[in-house]
Amino acid sequence: xxxxxxxxxxxxxxxxxxxxxxxxxxxxxxxxxxxxxxxxxxxxxxxxxxxxxxxxxxxxxxxxxxxxxxxxxxxxxxxxxxxxxxxxxxxxxxxxxxxxxxxxxxxxxxxxxxxxxxxxxxxxxxxxxxxxxxxxxxxxxxxxxxxxxxxxxxxxxxxxxxxxxxxxxxxxxxxxxxxxxxxxxxxxxxxxxxxxxxxxxxxxxxxxxxxxxxxxxxxxxxxxxxxxxxxxxxxxxxxxxxxxxxxxxxxxxxxxxxxxxxxxxxxxxxxxxxxxxxxxxxxxxxxxxxxxxxxxx
Numbered sequence: 001x002x003x004x005x006x007x008x009x010x011x012x013x014x015x016x017x018x019x020x021x022x023x024x025x026x027x028x029x030x031x032x033x034x035x036x037x038x039x040x041x042x043x044x045x046x047x048x049x050x051x052x053x054x055x056x057x058x059x060x061x062x063x064x065x066x067x068x069x070x071x072x073x074x075x076x077x078x079x080x081x082x083x084x085x086x087x088x089x090x091x092x093x094x095x096x097x098x099x100x101x102x103x104x105x106x107x108x109x110x111x112x113x114x115x116x117x118x119x120x121x122x123x124x125x126x127x128x129x130x131x132x133x134x135x136x137x138x139x140x141x142x143x144x145x146x147x148x149x150x151x152x153x154x155x156x157x158x159x160x161x162x163x164x165x166x167x168x169x170x171x172x173x174x175x176x177x178x179x180x181x182x183x184x185x186x187x188x189x190x191x192x193x194x195x196x197x198x199x200x201x202x203x204x205x206x207x208x209x210x211x212x213x214x215x216x217x218x219x220x221x222x223x224x225x226x227x228x229x230x231x232x233x234x235x236x237x238x239x240x241x242x243x244x245x246x247x248x249x250x251x252x253x254x255x256x257x258x259x260x261x262x263x264x265x266x267x268x269x270x271x272x273x274x275x276x277x278x279x280x281x282x283x284x285x286x287x288x289x290x291x292x293x294x295x296x297x
Contacts, residue, residue: 001044005077008070010037011049011059015067016132016139018056041066064138064159071140091122092285097133097145098125100202100211101230101246102273104253106146106168109296110289118288130156137163137278143286146293149272150215156276165276166290169297171247173269175214175261176233176254178240183261191217191265198224198242200233212244215269234258247271249297273297 013023014034024034042049049063059067098107107125114121126142133145134157146168147156156163175194177183194214201212201223212233213221224242227233233244238257251260263269275290282290 001046003041003044005074007037007041007044008074010034011041011063011067011070012074012139012141014038014050014057015059015063016135016141018058018135020057067139074140091120092283093122093124094144094285094289095142096123096125096289097136097142098127099130099133099146099148100127100228101250102146102148103127104230105249106273106293106297110292113292113296114289117292118285121285121288123289134163134276137276140278143277143283144289145276147274147276149274151270153272156274161279163276164279164282165274166294168273168275168294169249170270170272171249172262173215173245173271174248175243175263176237176246176250176258177243177261178237179257179259181240183243184259186261188262188264191263194243194263195219196222198222200225200227200236200242200244202226202228202233214245214263214266216266231255245269249273 009027010023010029013026014020017023017026020034020038021031023029024031027034029037038050045062045066047062048060049066051058051060051063103125111123114123126136128136130147130149133142133147136142137145138157138159149156156165175183175189177189183189191214195218199213199221201210201221203210203226210221210223213223225233225236227236230246230250234246234255236242237244238255246260248260254260275293277286277290
Protein backbone atom coordinates (compact mmCIF):
# COMPACT_ATOMS: atom_id res chain seq x y z
CA UNK A 1 0.00 0.00 0.00
CA UNK A 2 1.15 3.52 -0.80
CA UNK A 3 -0.39 5.57 2.03
CA UNK A 4 0.89 8.96 3.16
CA UNK A 5 1.12 10.22 6.72
CA UNK A 6 -1.38 12.92 5.72
CA UNK A 7 -3.84 10.22 4.74
CA UNK A 8 -3.37 8.49 8.10
CA UNK A 9 -3.95 11.75 9.97
CA UNK A 10 -7.13 12.29 7.96
CA UNK A 11 -8.26 8.77 8.86
CA UNK A 12 -7.58 9.46 12.54
CA UNK A 13 -9.48 12.74 12.55
CA UNK A 14 -12.48 11.29 10.73
CA UNK A 15 -12.61 8.47 13.28
CA UNK A 16 -12.51 10.96 16.15
CA UNK A 17 -14.90 13.61 14.85
CA UNK A 18 -17.39 11.39 13.06
CA UNK A 19 -17.63 13.46 9.89
CA UNK A 20 -15.57 14.71 6.94
CA UNK A 21 -16.58 18.31 7.68
CA UNK A 22 -15.47 18.23 11.32
CA UNK A 23 -12.21 16.47 10.38
CA UNK A 24 -11.50 19.18 7.80
CA UNK A 25 -12.07 21.93 10.38
CA UNK A 26 -9.67 20.31 12.85
CA UNK A 27 -6.97 19.75 10.26
CA UNK A 28 -7.36 23.13 8.58
CA UNK A 29 -8.30 21.53 5.25
CA UNK A 30 -11.27 22.01 3.00
CA UNK A 31 -14.02 19.42 3.15
CA UNK A 32 -13.32 18.44 -0.45
CA UNK A 33 -9.63 17.85 0.37
CA UNK A 34 -10.59 15.49 3.17
CA UNK A 35 -13.01 13.68 0.88
CA UNK A 36 -10.26 13.25 -1.72
CA UNK A 37 -7.90 11.88 0.92
CA UNK A 38 -10.59 9.43 2.03
CA UNK A 39 -11.12 8.18 -1.52
CA UNK A 40 -7.35 7.89 -2.04
CA UNK A 41 -6.99 5.91 1.19
CA UNK A 42 -9.68 3.46 0.13
CA UNK A 43 -8.11 3.09 -3.30
CA UNK A 44 -4.67 2.39 -1.79
CA UNK A 45 -6.07 -0.01 0.81
CA UNK A 46 -8.24 -1.82 -1.72
CA UNK A 47 -11.12 -1.79 0.77
CA UNK A 48 -14.01 0.35 1.95
CA UNK A 49 -12.77 2.18 5.03
CA UNK A 50 -15.67 4.55 5.70
CA UNK A 51 -19.34 3.85 6.31
CA UNK A 52 -20.96 7.04 5.04
CA UNK A 53 -24.30 7.61 6.78
CA UNK A 54 -26.82 10.48 6.86
CA UNK A 55 -25.84 11.19 10.49
CA UNK A 56 -22.08 11.04 9.97
CA UNK A 57 -19.21 8.71 9.13
CA UNK A 58 -18.02 5.61 10.96
CA UNK A 59 -15.08 3.39 10.18
CA UNK A 60 -15.74 -0.05 8.73
CA UNK A 61 -13.93 -3.09 10.19
CA UNK A 62 -11.23 -2.55 7.56
CA UNK A 63 -11.02 1.11 8.56
CA UNK A 64 -10.63 0.19 12.23
CA UNK A 65 -7.84 -2.24 11.33
CA UNK A 66 -5.98 0.47 9.43
CA UNK A 67 -6.60 2.91 12.30
CA UNK A 68 -4.81 0.62 14.76
CA UNK A 69 -1.73 0.63 12.52
CA UNK A 70 -2.09 4.36 11.85
CA UNK A 71 -1.73 5.14 15.56
CA UNK A 72 1.54 3.22 15.71
CA UNK A 73 2.91 4.77 12.51
CA UNK A 74 2.05 8.35 13.51
CA UNK A 75 3.55 7.87 16.99
CA UNK A 76 6.75 6.55 15.41
CA UNK A 77 6.92 9.50 13.01
CA UNK A 78 6.47 11.94 15.90
CA UNK A 79 9.25 10.20 17.85
CA UNK A 80 11.54 10.26 14.81
CA UNK A 81 10.89 13.97 14.27
CA UNK A 82 11.66 14.67 17.91
CA UNK A 83 14.92 12.69 17.77
CA UNK A 84 16.04 14.38 14.55
CA UNK A 85 15.43 17.86 15.92
CA UNK A 86 17.14 17.06 19.20
CA UNK A 87 13.92 17.52 21.09
CA UNK A 88 13.52 14.08 22.59
CA UNK A 89 11.17 14.53 25.54
CA UNK A 90 12.63 14.16 29.00
CA UNK A 91 9.22 13.41 30.43
CA UNK A 92 6.52 10.88 29.62
CA UNK A 93 3.40 12.52 28.23
CA UNK A 94 -0.09 11.14 28.83
CA UNK A 95 -2.96 12.73 26.89
CA UNK A 96 -6.02 12.71 29.15
CA UNK A 97 -9.61 13.44 28.17
CA UNK A 98 -12.27 14.35 30.74
CA UNK A 99 -16.03 14.79 30.64
CA UNK A 100 -17.23 18.32 31.27
CA UNK A 101 -17.52 18.39 35.09
CA UNK A 102 -14.61 16.08 35.91
CA UNK A 103 -11.90 18.70 35.77
CA UNK A 104 -13.17 20.75 38.70
CA UNK A 105 -12.58 18.08 41.36
CA UNK A 106 -10.83 15.06 39.85
CA UNK A 107 -8.07 16.73 37.82
CA UNK A 108 -6.42 18.98 40.45
CA UNK A 109 -6.23 16.18 43.02
CA UNK A 110 -4.88 13.63 40.51
CA UNK A 111 -2.23 16.01 39.14
CA UNK A 112 -1.14 16.95 42.66
CA UNK A 113 -0.69 13.28 43.52
CA UNK A 114 1.28 12.66 40.32
CA UNK A 115 3.61 15.55 41.11
CA UNK A 116 4.54 13.74 44.32
CA UNK A 117 4.66 10.14 43.06
CA UNK A 118 5.64 10.38 39.37
CA UNK A 119 7.14 13.81 38.60
CA UNK A 120 8.54 12.56 35.28
CA UNK A 121 4.98 12.27 33.87
CA UNK A 122 3.42 15.23 32.09
CA UNK A 123 -0.36 15.16 31.62
CA UNK A 124 -2.07 17.18 28.90
CA UNK A 125 -5.85 17.46 29.03
CA UNK A 126 -8.86 18.07 26.85
CA UNK A 127 -12.56 18.28 27.71
CA UNK A 128 -15.39 16.68 25.81
CA UNK A 129 -18.61 14.75 26.06
CA UNK A 130 -18.38 11.05 26.81
CA UNK A 131 -19.24 10.07 23.18
CA UNK A 132 -16.61 12.43 21.73
CA UNK A 133 -13.95 11.20 24.16
CA UNK A 134 -14.66 7.59 23.23
CA UNK A 135 -14.11 8.48 19.57
CA UNK A 136 -10.88 10.24 20.51
CA UNK A 137 -9.68 7.13 22.36
CA UNK A 138 -10.47 4.93 19.38
CA UNK A 139 -8.73 7.36 17.04
CA UNK A 140 -5.61 7.51 19.21
CA UNK A 141 -5.88 11.25 19.85
CA UNK A 142 -5.89 10.68 23.62
CA UNK A 143 -4.38 7.92 25.75
CA UNK A 144 -6.82 7.84 28.64
CA UNK A 145 -10.33 9.15 29.28
CA UNK A 146 -12.39 9.93 32.36
CA UNK A 147 -15.97 9.20 31.36
CA UNK A 148 -19.45 9.28 32.88
CA UNK A 149 -21.94 6.42 32.78
CA UNK A 150 -25.54 6.11 33.93
CA UNK A 151 -27.48 2.93 34.80
CA UNK A 152 -27.72 0.27 33.46
CA UNK A 153 -24.03 0.95 32.58
CA UNK A 154 -23.93 -0.70 29.19
CA UNK A 155 -20.68 -1.02 27.19
CA UNK A 156 -19.42 2.40 26.18
CA UNK A 157 -19.62 1.65 22.45
CA UNK A 158 -20.23 -1.24 20.09
CA UNK A 159 -16.77 -1.32 18.56
CA UNK A 160 -14.44 -4.29 18.91
CA UNK A 161 -12.22 -4.94 20.76
CA UNK A 162 -13.86 -3.52 23.87
CA UNK A 163 -12.22 -0.64 25.67
CA UNK A 164 -10.51 -1.44 28.96
CA UNK A 165 -12.63 0.26 31.64
CA UNK A 166 -12.12 0.70 35.39
CA UNK A 167 -14.66 2.18 37.81
CA UNK A 168 -13.32 5.17 39.74
CA UNK A 169 -16.35 6.06 41.86
CA UNK A 170 -20.16 6.12 41.95
CA UNK A 171 -21.70 9.48 42.81
CA UNK A 172 -25.27 10.60 43.44
CA UNK A 173 -27.00 13.15 41.23
CA UNK A 174 -28.52 16.00 43.25
CA UNK A 175 -30.22 19.34 42.67
CA UNK A 176 -28.26 22.59 42.78
CA UNK A 177 -30.51 25.42 43.99
CA UNK A 178 -30.11 28.98 45.24
CA UNK A 179 -29.42 29.28 48.96
CA UNK A 180 -31.94 32.12 49.10
CA UNK A 181 -34.53 30.81 46.63
CA UNK A 182 -37.61 28.60 46.77
CA UNK A 183 -35.77 25.62 48.25
CA UNK A 184 -33.60 27.59 50.69
CA UNK A 185 -32.79 25.76 53.90
CA UNK A 186 -34.12 22.44 52.68
CA UNK A 187 -32.18 19.19 52.48
CA UNK A 188 -34.68 17.42 50.21
CA UNK A 189 -37.29 18.24 47.60
CA UNK A 190 -40.00 16.00 46.14
CA UNK A 191 -39.73 15.36 42.41
CA UNK A 192 -43.29 16.67 41.91
CA UNK A 193 -42.10 20.11 43.07
CA UNK A 194 -39.71 20.21 40.11
CA UNK A 195 -42.30 19.85 37.35
CA UNK A 196 -42.66 23.62 36.88
CA UNK A 197 -39.09 24.55 37.79
CA UNK A 198 -36.92 26.81 35.66
CA UNK A 199 -33.94 24.71 34.52
CA UNK A 200 -30.42 25.63 33.54
CA UNK A 201 -29.13 22.89 31.22
CA UNK A 202 -26.41 22.03 28.76
CA UNK A 203 -27.41 21.86 25.09
CA UNK A 204 -28.29 18.35 24.01
CA UNK A 205 -27.39 16.47 20.83
CA UNK A 206 -28.44 13.21 19.27
CA UNK A 207 -25.72 11.33 21.16
CA UNK A 208 -26.36 12.66 24.66
CA UNK A 209 -29.34 13.61 26.84
CA UNK A 210 -30.16 17.12 28.01
CA UNK A 211 -27.74 17.66 30.89
CA UNK A 212 -28.96 19.59 33.91
CA UNK A 213 -32.62 18.51 34.00
CA UNK A 214 -33.74 15.85 36.45
CA UNK A 215 -34.03 12.56 34.48
CA UNK A 216 -37.54 11.23 33.94
CA UNK A 217 -39.21 14.48 34.96
CA UNK A 218 -42.90 14.37 33.92
CA UNK A 219 -43.78 16.57 30.97
CA UNK A 220 -41.53 18.90 29.00
CA UNK A 221 -38.97 20.69 31.19
CA UNK A 222 -38.92 24.49 31.13
CA UNK A 223 -35.32 25.24 30.19
CA UNK A 224 -34.64 28.96 30.59
CA UNK A 225 -30.85 29.01 30.15
CA UNK A 226 -28.57 26.71 28.15
CA UNK A 227 -24.86 26.58 28.94
CA UNK A 228 -22.13 23.93 28.88
CA UNK A 229 -19.80 25.71 31.27
CA UNK A 230 -20.37 24.53 34.85
CA UNK A 231 -19.34 27.84 36.42
CA UNK A 232 -21.87 29.71 34.28
CA UNK A 233 -24.64 27.32 35.27
CA UNK A 234 -23.83 27.48 38.97
CA UNK A 235 -23.48 31.27 39.00
CA UNK A 236 -26.96 31.51 37.47
CA UNK A 237 -28.24 29.13 40.15
CA UNK A 238 -26.64 31.25 42.89
CA UNK A 239 -28.63 34.34 41.85
CA UNK A 240 -31.81 32.25 41.58
CA UNK A 241 -32.31 32.22 37.82
CA UNK A 242 -33.04 28.50 37.82
CA UNK A 243 -31.94 25.12 39.14
CA UNK A 244 -29.75 22.43 37.65
CA UNK A 245 -28.52 18.94 38.45
CA UNK A 246 -24.96 18.21 39.51
CA UNK A 247 -23.04 15.19 40.79
CA UNK A 248 -22.68 15.40 44.56
CA UNK A 249 -18.87 15.26 44.22
CA UNK A 250 -18.97 18.92 43.07
CA UNK A 251 -19.87 20.01 46.63
CA UNK A 252 -16.31 21.18 47.48
CA UNK A 253 -16.16 23.62 44.55
CA UNK A 254 -19.64 25.16 44.64
CA UNK A 255 -19.69 28.97 44.40
CA UNK A 256 -21.25 30.95 47.26
CA UNK A 257 -25.03 31.02 47.18
CA UNK A 258 -25.53 27.46 45.89
CA UNK A 259 -26.94 24.62 47.99
CA UNK A 260 -27.26 20.93 47.15
CA UNK A 261 -30.65 19.31 47.67
CA UNK A 262 -31.52 15.60 47.39
CA UNK A 263 -34.53 14.62 45.29
CA UNK A 264 -37.18 12.33 46.80
CA UNK A 265 -40.09 10.52 45.18
CA UNK A 266 -38.00 9.17 42.31
CA UNK A 267 -35.41 6.38 42.01
CA UNK A 268 -31.90 7.49 43.04
CA UNK A 269 -29.85 8.75 40.11
CA UNK A 270 -26.30 7.43 40.32
CA UNK A 271 -23.54 8.46 37.95
CA UNK A 272 -20.46 6.27 37.57
CA UNK A 273 -17.08 7.78 36.86
CA UNK A 274 -14.98 5.52 34.63
CA UNK A 275 -11.39 5.54 33.46
CA UNK A 276 -11.06 4.04 29.98
CA UNK A 277 -8.23 3.23 27.59
CA UNK A 278 -7.60 1.07 24.58
CA UNK A 279 -7.24 -2.67 25.31
CA UNK A 280 -3.83 -4.25 25.69
CA UNK A 281 -0.95 -3.71 28.04
CA UNK A 282 -0.71 -0.01 28.92
CA UNK A 283 2.47 2.03 29.16
CA UNK A 284 3.65 2.52 32.76
CA UNK A 285 2.81 6.24 32.57
CA UNK A 286 -0.81 5.48 31.66
CA UNK A 287 -1.04 3.04 34.56
CA UNK A 288 0.35 5.70 36.91
CA UNK A 289 -2.17 8.32 35.78
CA UNK A 290 -5.03 5.82 36.11
CA UNK A 291 -3.88 4.97 39.64
CA UNK A 292 -3.67 8.66 40.58
CA UNK A 293 -7.21 9.34 39.34
CA UNK A 294 -8.80 6.35 41.08
CA UNK A 295 -6.98 6.98 44.36
CA UNK A 296 -8.12 10.60 44.61
CA UNK A 297 -11.85 10.32 43.90
